[in-house]
Amino acid sequence: MDFEIGTPKQRISLILDTGSSTTLVDPDCVRAADASACQKYGHYNTTASSTSHALGIYFAAQFGTGYMEGSWYNDTVYVGQDKLPLPHSRVGVNTWSTYLWAGILGVSYGMSWNTAYPTLLDLLVQLGHIAVPIFSLEVGTRGDGRLNQSGSVIFGGVNRWKYRGYLEPIEVWPNPSDQKEQFQQVGYWINLTSFGFARPGESEVTLTNADFARPMLIDTGSTFTYLDADLVAAVAKAFNAWIDEGGVYYVNCELRSEDGYVSFGFNRGNMVINVSYSDFVVNFDTYCALGVQPADLGVATWVLGNSFIRAAYIVFDQTNDAIWLAQYMPCDNDDDISDLTLNAGEELWLDLTGLCW
Incomplete structure (x- = not known):
């Protein structure tokens, strides 16, 4: 920025x-x-x-x-x-x-x-530049040339030309007061309630059960998403990944051109973000890594990093302690920004449906 x-x-x-x-x-x-x-x-x-x-x-x-x-x-x-x-x-x-x-x-x-x-x-x-402590974010896809958009952040507003459908409110959880007591600081933690993948031309495989809930920190400073080791191992097997001595999973870069996806579900399926292989496989030019890596054992270090964030349009709402999610789908370069007011929660819920389909 x-x-x-x-x-x-x-x-x-x-x-x-x-x-x-x-x-x-x-x-x-x-x-x-x-x-x-x-x-x-x-x-x-x-x-x-x-x-x-x-x-x-x-x-x-x-x-x-x-x-x-x-x-x-x-x-x-x-x-x-x-x-x-x-x-x-x-x-x-x-x-x-x-x-x-x-x-x-x-x-x-x-x-x-x-x-x-x-x-x-x-x-x-x-200073009155924006009405509420809310900002929206699109990191933009790594992509393979089809959706190679540059990312942007909008303080106090959203761009409806960058996402599909409605914005789903996800409660910040643990709630801020509990976070402060447990972690001594407050961040954008939300519950992931399902996780799965679909290989090209195949049906989706869900790796989690109906009761699954995992608090995840949304962190643009993290390249990777970090999850439970058993879930990562299952995805790694589907991607034919191999692991090095440091426990990092690597994959064939050619996977980025295939049409599969990895799915992240929230609010018991009310919002599902599908991440294409081209976004999920992290390209380091000379090699590629799996977009999800195992979290540290025994530590609550579950993170939604850029391998997830690239596929989502995200509104960070400190007024209502919520994260609003939609599938990222840029359909226009128009910078038609909708400013948020003190009624931001109602506006995000009722009025600001995405214009891309």
């Missing part, structure tokens, strides 16, 4: 992260997983900004295999096509990091549960 910060404006790019709440910039490209990509994301120079203010507060943050530590600053940031100004935004500036090749724009819950200061989404509401 493009991002401007400081006076005069400095342009950088950040990775939108639904699994965190903070804005962190300037990873060390020497220790980055992809040094060349890191260089292209830009750099924020605090001394070149007349509105930058050092807060004298230290931070440290872990992101899976990535880590960053540094100091907090306040500065004016500008977001969206209209370059909406957000003065006194809290930004963490790196002094030492590893693995990370881009800065992080965290859009999880902010002052309501996780932070002592307003996050970017909080500021958008406080």
Whole structure:
């Protein structure tokens, strides 16, 4: 996501992260997983900004295999096509990091549960740029040329030209207060209630029983989806996958051109998101990996990562503690945005049906 910060404006790019709440910039490209990509994301120079203010507060943050530590600053940031100004935004500036090749724009819950200061989404509401702390997301498909759309995020609105049918509300679960007690922070967790797959030309196979429910964190910062090892093994067998010494499943890249899909069900079948093989198989150019990998044993690390997110249009609703889902199906490049009001729940439920079929 493009991002401007400081006076005069400095342009950088950040990775939108639904699994965190903070804005962190300037990873060390020497220790980055992809040094060349890191260089292209830009750099924020605090001394070149007349509105930058050092807060004298230290931070440290872990992101899976990535880590960053540094100091907090306040500065004016500008977001969206209209370059909406957000003065006194809290930004963490790196002094030492590893693995990370881009800065992080965290859009999880902010002052309501996780932070002592307003996050970017909080500021958008406080300054009247949007009515409610809600945003919609389309990551865009990896695809094979048929639906190779670029992704986008819309703060305070939805684009009805990017999804099919109605938006299904999925309750954030565990509820925020229970999450706070259990995890010490609140995130976008929802219950997955079915999981299966269909090989090309064959009927769908459901791998879960009628009572299945698994709380999953929606995390755009994760390439893979992480599930129970037995479910992953069943999908791996259907994909003729092989496993390395580290427990990662790999597959033949040619599968991406086949017409099968993997299904994720919610609300006992009221909403099912089908992920095509072309989106589910993760392409690393020289090799391909299965889009779902085993979660850590004994730890609640179940994640809906980008191998799922690419097939869904997702509305993150902090007002009603809900995630609204529809099948991602872009049918027009029209940026006809429907702004959400204080009656967002009613609007999403009754009025904002997708225009793509």
